[in-house]
Amino acid sequence: MATEAADHGGEGGGLVFHPMDQFIIKPLFGDGAVGMFTITNMTLWLALAVVAIIALMVLGTSKRAVVPTRTQSVAELAYGFVYKMVEDVTGKDGVKYFPYIFTLFLFILFSNFLALLPMSFSPTSHIAVTAVLGFGVFIAVTALGFIKNGASFLELFWVSSAPLALRPILAVIEVISYFVRPVSHSIRLAGNIMAGHAVLKVFAGFAAIAAVAPLSILGVLAIYGLEVLVSAIQAYVFTILTCVYLKDALHPHH
């Protein structure tokens, strides 16, 4: 990432920041327009995430050891962590959606962490990606709510514990907040990752000036540490919000 910034900085003959260039999607083979099926840099990093997930969850557990190896125990830890989260938040009947939720968790976690490698590409910084994830959850959960509860799913918006006079107002607020959910759900993830990477790039750009170079390198270091934290936390937040939305769909009564 830093070398890329230096490239562009050098061209302009001064401090020129291109913090957003790291998010450009380029065809991996040759030049040309990015069509729907073009293999791009994003395809590569998505594939790497898949490879990493397979390495951890499939190859890591291939021995099926009763006393686990290190890799297997990490896989089991991830499994247990998300399984317990789903069970605690949604209850026993939410456990059958665990594979979907675990898929989301692992995908976001690995994309976030792989994106922290230098010269990498961060799929989760793209609103197109997170919006598919967020709206996917929203549509699935809403459909599930109506399938499981029928029209009584709408009681989710009718706060029966509130005074009767307040209920219509609360219903309007609840409906608005319900439809804002997928937006905040997806923008939170993309925003966090994009901002972190852009800030890293800006700090790296300052390293071109000798006087502030040590400070900027310290800054990169600090922000990098923060980004490691953010990567894990955002994967966790996305997953637990998914569980909360799923719980609302399964048990819409307050």
Add this chain to the structure above:
Amino acid sequence: MATEATEAVSSCVGPDGSAIGMPQLCFDWFPNQIFWLVITLVVIYLVLSRVALPRIASVLSERQGTITNDIAAAEDLKRKAEEAEAAYEKALADARAEAQGIAQATRDEIKATLDEASAKADAEIAARTAESEKAIAEIRSSAMSQVEIVAKDTAEAIVAALGGKADSAAIAKAVDARLKG
């Protein structure tokens, strides 16, 4: 950068290869991103649900089973040890009781022998005493008759010395009368 050699590839990348605005908002790329994302998610989902999750679930339940079995086995062994200890205690108590019994029996036997011996000795002593008493009585009675004889002889001698001539029958009669008297 390869893009520098060519003109702007799309509305989102400028001729110098840097982004115009936010690449995140470049709608030209959306179909491509969504397509590859969906492929990725489907692949991850299939791998997890077909291979990884059943495997991990079976490993976890197997481990749980092993732990439960081990605990059950440990409890079983503990119970067996307790049983063995109880059996040992019982054997010890039995042996103690038996020893006590044997000691008591021996004591009784010795006592019986002792009693028998002492009774036998007592009887012998009594027999001896009776025998001695009988001998003494015999001796006494024989001494009495000797005295009679001596008295008669003496009386006869005295009578003779006095110059009388006494028949022994009359003297014996007189002596007997005196002795009785």
